[in-house]
Amino acid sequence: MKKKIILFVLIISGFSALSYAEGVNKIGTAAATFLRIPVGARAAGFGSAFVSMAGDPSALYWNPSVIATLDKNSLIIDHSPWLPGINFDFAGIVLPLGNFGTLGLSATILQTDEMDVTTPAAPMGTGETFTASSFAVGVTYSRYLTDRFSIGGTFKYIQETIYNSSATGIAFDIGTIYETPFAGIRLAAVISNFGTKMRMFGEDLNVRVDIAPDQEGNNQSIVGKLNTDEFDLPLIMRIGLSGEVFDTEDFRLTLAADGVNPNDNAQSVNLGAEAAFLNEKLQIRAGYRDLFLDNNEFGLSFGISVANINLWDSVLITTDYAYQAMKHLGNTNRFSVIIKF
Structure with a gap:
């Protein structure tokens, strides 16, 4: 156990050094930033240190390679009143295909x-x-390349809409995990989110233009269109480490750390710990x-799960709750349900 803790400290120290490697960032320069909202109450309570955590269908968001670790069909439904007047929802299903790998489908919705x-x-x-x-x-596919190493990818179609105008794009996620x-x-x-730029189009960008205001007799109501800028998607690279410090039938303690490098903010580190009792129940x-992020909006997060409750036959249900403290935008509550069948 002592060696594991020392390893975690060394990795976190390395991540913190990386967080000061760049003095310039591009805060607020990406489109579709809802793609950065963490998925799953378990992950939110974990401080979003989740890219190397196995056995959870929220991996459809965090790391597409991890769904290969699931040996049962799994459905996740995640809901959060994200900010005042804004609701966030995610639903996904994972379908193991035996020797053909694992398939996943997901949908993310942010609505005001x-x-x-x-x-x-x-x-x-x-x-x-x-x-x-x-x-x-999104459509996700993952498979094991060896008994300890898996790789996966997700193709996503993205759309943002404001009134009568919208922007669309496509993106890809690719991930690996090694035990x-x-x-x-x-x-x-x-x-995550390697893809096309996004630009707004629609009726709301139409304007009436008098192309010759100093001349009489011309058409004073020509329809023009505002030309909007293109914006990159929120490209994110994450490197994660996790492991069980204790792991017995009655008790498990897991630690995790992620280094996060986005294209629209500075580098940072996520940390999490989880304790399980009563045979994971x-x-x-x-x-x-x-x-290590300057002007960090987020504080501590906490969560609890009642896990793997047998409903009937081989159907298991897990309910998750998380509380995320925020400095200025109001604290958030997350709720998730996972059904394995």
Whole structure:
């Protein structure tokens, strides 16, 4: 156990050194940033240190290679009132195909409440309302290349909509996980959201233009279109390490650390710990997200699971809850249900 803890300290020290390697970042320069919202209450309670954690269908988001570790059909439904007036939902299913690998399907939706349309002439509202939404659908495939090493990938279609305008794009995730011979320590690496740029198009960008305001007799109501900029997707590279410090039939303690390198922010580190009791039936966890990041919005997170409850025959259900402290935007609650059948 002492060697494992020393290894974790060395890895975290290395991640912290990386977090100061760059003095320049591009905060707020990516489109479709809802793709950075963590999926799964277990992962959220873990401080988002989750790319090397096995056995959970939320891996459809975190690391597509991990779904190869699932030996049963698994369904996950995740819901969070993310910020005031905004709801976040994720659903995914994992289908093991035996010697042919593992297939996964997923959908992510971010939806706002209705908002009033305002204009310079009607700052209190025109009487109309609008919403903004983002969604992504993904297809994932993973398989073992050896008994300890698996690789996986996800293809995603992405769309963001504001009122009558929208932007679309496609992206790919690719990940690997390796279970080392050293007492079950797992190493993982993932690149997420590698894809096209996104640009807004739609009726809301149409404007009336008088192309010759100093001349009479011309058409004063020509329809023009505002030309919007293109923005990159939130490309993220994550490197993760996790392992069991204690692992008996009655008690398990798991530690995890992720190094995170996004294209629209500075580098940071996520840390998490999880304790399991009663033969994995009860799990509690805590974590810290975006360690070493300047102006970090996130604080400590906590979570609890009632896991692997047998409903009937071979159907198992797990319910997860997580609490994420935030400094300015209000604390969030996460709820997930996982069904294995």
